[in-house]
Amino acid sequence: MITVDGLTxxxxxxxxxxxxxxxVRSGQVTGFLxxxxxxxxxxMRCMLCLDRADAGVALxxxxxYGQIRSPLHExxxxxDAGYVHPGRTGRNHLRWLAASNxxxxxxxxxxxxxxxxxxxxxxxxxxxxxxxxxxxxxAGVLLGDPHTVIxxxxxxxxxxxxxxxIRDVLVHLxxxxxTVLVSSHLLSEMALMASELVxxxxxxxxxxxxxxxxxxxxxxxxxxVQSPTVARLREVLQAEGAEVAPVDESTxxxxxxxxxxxxxLAARHGVVLHExxxxxxxxxxxxxxxxxxxxxxxxxxx
Amino acid sequence: MIDALRSEWIKLRTIRxxxxxxxxxxxxxxxxxxxxxxLSDVDEIEGSNVIGLLTGTSVITAMLLGVIGASTITGEFGxxxxxxxxxxxxxxxxxxxxxxxxxxxxxxxVETLVVGVGWFAASAIASARDMPIExxxxxxxxxxxxxxxxxxxxxxxLGYGLGLLIRNTPAAIAVLILWPLIAEGIVGVVLDxxxxxxxFKWLPYQSxxxxxxxxxxxxxxxxxxxxxxxLYFFGVTAVIAGIGAFLTRxxxx
Numbered sequence: 024m025i026t027v028d029g030l031t032x033x034x035x036x037x038x039x040x041x042x043x044x045x046x047v048r049s050g051q052v053t054g055f056l057x058x059x060x061x062x063x064x065x066x067m068r069c070m071l072c073l074d075r076a077d078a079g080v081a082l083x084x085x086x087x088y089g090q091i092r093s094p095l096h097e098x099x100x101x102x103d104a105g106y107v108h109p110g111r112t113g114r115n116h117l118r119w120l121a122a123s124n125x126x127x128x129x130x131x132x133x134x135x136x137x138x139x140x141x142x143x144x145x146x147x148x149x150x151x152x153x154x155x156x157x158x159x160x161x162a163g164v165l166l167g168d169p170h171t172v173i174x175x176x177x178x179x180x181x182x183x184x185x186x187x188x189i190r191d192v193l194v195h196l197x198x199x200x201x202t203v204l205v206s207s208h209l210l211s212e213m214a215l216m217a218s219e220l221v222x223x224x225x226x227x228x229x230x231x232x233x234x235x236x237x238x239x240x241x242x243x244x245x246x247x248v249q250s251p252t253v254a255r256l257r258e259v260l261q262a263e264g265a266e267v268a269p270v271d272e273s274t275x276x277x278x279x280x281x282x283x284x285x286x287x288l289a290a291r292h293g294v295v296l297h298e299x300x301x302x303x304x305x306x307x308x309x310x311x312x313x314x315x316x317x318x319x320x321x322x323x324x325x
Numbered sequence: 326m327i328d329a330l331r332s333e334w335i336k337l338r339t340i341r342x343x344x345x346x347x348x349x350x351x352x353x354x355x356x357x358x359x360x361x362x363x364l365s366d367v368d369e370i371e372g373s374n375v376i377g378l379l380t381g382t383s384v385i386t387a388m389l390l391g392v393i394g395a396s397t398i399t400g401e402f403g404x405x406x407x408x409x410x411x412x413x414x415x416x417x418x419x420x421x422x423x424x425x426x427x428x429x430x431x432x433x434x435v436e437t438l439v440v441g442v443g444w445f446a447a448s449a450i451a452s453a454r455d456m457p458i459e460x461x462x463x464x465x466x467x468x469x470x471x472x473x474x475x476x477x478x479x480x481x482x483l484g485y486g487l488g489l490l491i492r493n494t495p496a497a498i499a500v501l502i503l504w505p506l507i508a509e510g511i512v513g514v515v516l517d518x519x520x521x522x523x524x525f526k527w528l529p530y531q532s533x534x535x536x537x538x539x540x541x542x543x544x545x546x547x548x549x550x551x552x553x554x555x556l557y558f559f560g561v562t563a564v565i566a567g568i569g570a571f572l573t574r575x576x577x578x
Contacts, residue, residue: 071412074577089415093328100412106405108340115339123332123413163409 024048025070025171025202029079032062032069032226039065041226042079047204047219049170052197054217054234055206058314062226063206064102067175071100083171095124098171099164104156104179109149113140113159116148120163134162153180161192171202178212190216210310214238224314242309246277246285249298256294263288276302329414329423336397337427343393347435350389354382354439355446362447370456373463373539375447379440380473380537386439387477388502390432391484395497397424398488398573411578421570425485432481436474444470463539465551472551473537479555480533483562489569505530526554533558 025047032040040062047053057063068074070081072089080087083098091097107116117131135144138158143151151159157177164172172193178186193216197203207213213220213234220237222229230237250256253275257267265279277285282301289296304312337343358378362370401407414420451458460467484501491497509528516524525531526548535541535554548554 106409108404111339119332119335125328
């Protein structure tokens with residue numbers, strides 16, 4: 024279990040992480056979600072004692088990361104797949120990493136096989152695609168067979184097949200009762216991998232809840248109705264206080280009533296319906312709504 | 326610490342550019358010594374000349390070892406691997422000391438190879454030309470040879486220390502090369518024109534050069550002597566590397 028409490032990091036006057044606290048439990052994939060520049064990577068670096076936090080703690084089963092002697096045996100980390108020397112081969116990159124924690128060379132070949140890079144292990148890293156580097160990064164995470172895994176935007180730059188692969192690996196690790204924390208700025212991507220969410224904006228916690236709860240709480244719902252006599256239905260609905268927006272001459276979208284209420288009203292007034300359905304806003308909409316006040320960079324109108 | 330040493334050794338030997346630099350570092354003095362001893366007049370072949378050639382050309386070797394020393398740490402900052410390194414070994418001092426040890430040992434081995442192979446090659450050529458050479462030909466014997474090996478190791482450590490402080494490969498290498506060539510050169514000229522001869526011995530790199538100078542003390546130059554000059558240069562280098570390590574431990578990676 025990971026416990027983060029009151030974590031604060033300032034860069035000069037800018038507060039990148041502001042009293043952030045959350046917990047990450049084992050046995051599930053926890054998504055660490057926030058817009059670009061919200062402090063996800065800084066938080067992770069502070070958790071790993073790479074950046075010095077100005078206040079607060081991050082504890083891994085009760086210990087700070089800096090107190091762990093050979094952390095690869097316990098915690099696997101992938102911060103950025105680009106953190107490699109381009110002149111080194113993939114296998115040699117993993118070899119020095121393994122040696123630093125006293126792991127045997129045989130383990131390097133095992134993880135290379137796990138991530139499907141055995142045939143390119145002897146190639147220099149400058150020839151690797153971003154997807155191959157992500158796989159190599161994941162191989163580094165798996166080296167010490169850790170019970171806790173932390174990944175910063177592992178799906179960045181991956182093709183759909185690669186994203187699916189990462190997701191399968193993470194879900195598999197969680198099923199083995201490991202603790203998995205994975206960051207992303209895309210809720211749609213996160214919804215496929217994570218069951219729990221830690222959502223932050225401008226370095227502060229917005230909420231920690233399950234993915235289903237988050238979507239439920241923040242996504243918009245409305246009723247879509249199609250009818251040959253839509254004008255009549257519109258009058259009835261508006262008389263009930265619903266908000267009606269036309270889509271085309273036979274279709275409207277209604278907010279402020281449930282599907283059941285709309286159906287009952289139509290039946291009571293003898294209106295024939297061709298469609299009556301609940302519509303839900305996209306995950307992206309839910310995420311943008313939740314973090315609207317915490318966006319670091321907001322584009323001007325086009 | 327053993328794990329960190331093994332890891333750092335793997336890092337050093339798995340970069341092709343390091344091997345290119347090692348080869349140039351070894352080849353340059355050897356080629357010069359072999360050419361000079363082969364081509365010079367027979368009566369000019371003397372043990373002291375060979376020692377002078379080896380220690381003189383080893384300045385280039387030392388510089389290249391310093392470049393490797395700098396890039397072992399600046400490369401990590403440049404490519405971001407320092408974060409992977411410190412995430413794998415959170416006790417940063419262990420990593421920094423392991424890097425220093427590997428840098429110094431490699432430099433000692435390379436420079437020993439240079440003077441060892443250089444001396445035997447020169448000796449073989451000299452014997453073939455019926456002018457056998459001995460260390461005892463030189464007034465200071467083998468002392469400058471030992472001195473230049475230590476000098477190369479200290480310059481390698483200096484490069485590493487500058488790399489820790491500056492964190493950027495071109496900038497660290499520029500300072501490493503410009504320091505002796507320009508900075509101490511200018512200071513030297515200024516001091517010279519001001520008539521302050523005594524101040525020369527306080528120039529750290531010049532002091533280091535004294536360690537391998539076969540004619541040290543013969544021309545009445547101001548110096549602390551071979552060993553004390555070396556200790557002074559090492560002291561300055563150790564302070565630079567120490568400050569670099571202290572800052573790297575405290576700063577964000």
